[in-house]
Amino acid sequence: MSASRPEEPERASTEQYAPPPAPDAAQSLGAALGGAAQRLGIDPTSGASTGHVVWSAMGGWRGVLESVLPSAAFLVIFTLRPDPLWLSLVVSVGLAAVFSVIRLLQRSPAASALGGLVAVAVAAGLALWTGRGQDNFVPGFFTNAIYGTVLLVSALVGWALIGLAAGFLMGDVRGWRTDKRKRRAFFWITVAWAALFYARLGVQLPLYFSGNVQALGTLKLVMGLPLFAPMVAVTWLLVRALYPPEQDSGTRQE
Numbered sequence: 054m055s056a057s058r059p060e061e062p063e064r065a066s067t068e069q070y071a072p073p074p075a076p077d078a079a080q081s082l083g084a085a086l087g088g089a090a091q092r093l094g095i096d097p098t099s100g101a102s103t104g105h106v107v108w109s110a111m112g113g114w115r116g117v118l119e120s121v122l123p124s125a126a127f128l129v130i131f132t133l134r135p136d137p138l139w140l141s142l143v144v145s146v147g148l149a150a151v152f153s154v155i156r157l158l159q160r161s162p163a164a165s166a167l168g169g170l171v172a173v174a175v176a177a178g179l180a181l182w183t184g185r186g187q188d189n190f191v192p193g194f195f196t197n198a199i200y201g202t203v204l205l206v207s208a209l210v211g212w213a214l215i216g217l218a219a220g221f222l223m224g225d226v227r228g229w230r231t232d233k234r235k236r237r238a239f240f241w242i243t244v245a246w247a248a249l250f251y252a253r254l255g256v257q258l259p260l261y262f263s264g265n266v267q268a269l270g271t272l273k274l275v276m277g278l279p280l281f282a283p284m285v286a287v288t289w290l291l292v293r294a295l296y297p298p299e300q301d302s303g304t305r306q307e
Contacts, residue, residue, distance in 0.1 A: 079212070083221030090218050095285070097222055097292045110285045111278060119152045120278055123173050128270035131186055135266075138186055142177040145189075149173040186266040190273060194254060194261070201250030204243050211236075213243035219292045235295050242291055249284055252276070 090096065094109025101109075111117055123145040130141035153170040172192060180189040207214045211230065216239030220229045229235040253276050260269040 077226075079217065080221070080226055083217040083226050086214060086218035087221035090222065095289065097219065097289070097296060100298065103286050103289055106289050107282050107285050111282060115152075115155075117278060119149075119169055121274060122152075123148045123169075124270060124274055124277075127189060128267065128274070131270070132267050135186065138184065139181060141186070142180055142189065146170075146173050146177050185264070187261050187264055187269060189266075190257065190261060190269055193273065194258065197250040197253045201247045201254070204250070205247035208240050208243040208247070213239040215239050215243045215246065215288060219295075223292070223296045225296070229295075238291055238295055242288055245287075246284060249280055 093112075094101075095106055099106075112119065126148055127141045127145040130144055131138075134140060149170045153167055157167075176189045176192045179191055180186060182188075204214055207217075213236075216229050216236070217226075219239065220226045225235075229239060253273075256272055256276065257269055260272065
């Protein structure tokens with residue numbers, strides 16, 4: 054009996070300072086996706102109008118200009134003067150650099166300030182290396198393929214990413230998966246987002262292989278924000294329909 058007594062304080066101390074359990078995977082992923090949505094201005098609990106949410110998701114005027122101007126500048130200059138190729142690429146990267154510097158001066162997070170610049174610079178570097186203007190669009194193909202595949206797989210395995218994000222924001226991290234109506238709705242809206250990314254590939258890849266840089270650049274712009282904005286609006290309206298404001302407090306489940 055006496056030999057076991059010294060072990061009891063040690064056991065109690067170990068239990069007292071035991072680390073907390075690791076966060077649930079669904080909770081962690083939902084938090085990451087929900088946080089990203091909130092940074093874009095998409096928060097179903099905010100009560101904002103659909104137009105305000107869509108405009109915030111696009112980043113306002115600055116977001117629109119950052120998304121459109123570098124690609125538009127490359128397209129216009131390449132169309133008017135395809136040789137030398139570096140001219141249109143340098144202008145495109147230069148505009149992206151100006152926007153990045155402005156964000157840094159305004160103390161925006163470094164990742165958001167430099168992310169667009171890195172993407173434009175990598176695309177331009179690839180085009181300069183190969184000497185082909187259409188290669189300026191190759192990184193975008195990989196981005197669309199990855200996003201589309203991840204979204205589609207998440208829907209097929211029953212953990213639709215849109216549902217995870219919305220569920221976290223609405224305090225319904227797991228509850229939406231037990232509700233047939235919500236689960237079906239989030240399945241189809243996630244599939245619709247995946248279809249958007251695959252549609253870009255389906256339309257633009259043939260133009261890439263044919264070397265039609267002008268048509269490729271034009272369709273990249275047309276299938277960018279003009280399709281992104283309606284998808285954000287539909288997603289927002291869907292979430293608000295599934296979680297009516299007067300029922301928010303009654304439907305939240307941890």
